Amino acid sequence: MDKLLWMHCFVRAVETGSFSAVARELGIGQPNVSRHIASLEKTLSTRLLHRSTRHMVATPEGQRYYTQARQALDVIAEAEADARGLQRPHGLLRVTCTPNLGTEKIIGALPAFLAQYPDVEIDLRLNDGYVDLVAEGIDVALRGGVLKDSALRARRVGTSQRICVASAAYLARYGTPVVPADLLQHQCLVYTLMASSGGWPFKNGEVAVAGRLRLNSLEGIRRAVLEDVGIGYLPSWMVAEQLRSGQLRAVLSDHAGPPAPLNAVYPTQTMVPRRATVFIDFIAALFAATPGLNGVAIV
Known part of the structure; x- marks a missing residue:
């Protein structure tokens, strides 16, 4: 049980960027958060975080451990929810898409999603370049074109011409x-x-x-x-x-050439958390009602 607590403290420290935020969330005091993460690092015989008075960043080893630890905690949380008969999505959802799609179509729709799922947090990353979903712990990426990476799975949520x-x-x-x-x-x-x-x-x-x-x-x-x-x-x-x-x-x-598929992409080797599946459903419904993304030609 101690190791699960240590792991949870570390994962939330990476996600919030703050020991004090984790302490407030868990109600255990900031010194305890620091001590739990130090115990985890000692057990693993590796440094997971670089810490200073102003900044905290995961080491390369810490980033790899974070990705797997977060997946493990998700599995435990999903198992507990199933055992209790609870299906309510919860936790942090990391999403990436292009800046234009994010600012023009996604962000304006997020208040409705967050109101519908009050236990879900979203970390939305707007990026035009390539993002390694596994390495960066991304749950869902919205990408255009045909999927070529066999390490990923995709669900079509719209089309773009x-x-x-x-x-x-x-x-x-x-x-x-x-x-x-x-x-x-x-x-x-x-x-x-x-x-x-x-x-x-x-x-x-x-x-x-x-x-x-x-x-x-x-x-x-x-x-x-x-x-x-x-x-x-x-x-x-x-x-x-x-x-x-x-x-x-x-x-x-x-x-004009044929429209290209717009996909919600996610890693194959990880369990897809409930918060990700409901987000993909939400985006698919949003795009189905959006001219230019629903397969109906504008011109």
Whole structure:
């Protein structure tokens, strides 16, 4: 039992970043939290945390131990809940997705989720780059495209289609492309995080576009399109409002490629906690009601 308490103190210390927060949560006093974690480190013969007066961070060994210890505590909690006949989701849920999807679609819906599941906490990480779910202890990642990593499982929660958009002012000045090859004569706003893919895909192949402005942010591209800088290739859900208002116009719609799946991805080798399954259900319902994410073409 002592080791379970030590483990719980360590896991919550990593998650809260504070011994005092763990002490308040468990009602045991901060010196006891420090002593329990020190006992755990002594038993394991390794340092789990680097501590200073202002900062606390898990060592590489501590991060690996945290991931497995958290899974073990989840299994115990789920077993106890099942034994008591309780199915209420609880605990910390770590989620990652792109900044645009997170800020525009996810965050606004979270109050409803948190109200529905008052015992769940969410650590939402907005990141455009690759995230190792197992190494960083992530429960659910929202990712577009076809799943290639065999260490992960996926459930489709929506679809996302990229479309070419431009402002009326840009098209009035430079003309409207009729076929994808016409893009070679235009200023195309290149998204540097997918520049290595070879170009913009259409139903009959890719076009290796170019332009004088490159950006590593989809929001930056949307802003540049609104400022009449060039043609952007963006997820339709990101520009649905601007298309409805007439701020932007879709071009080459008849040549658009097929929509890509949007998946909720999670590790295969870990038990999927109840809080993760209800979150995935929630996101699937949210996207089903969202233009541009529900499989219904906007243009």
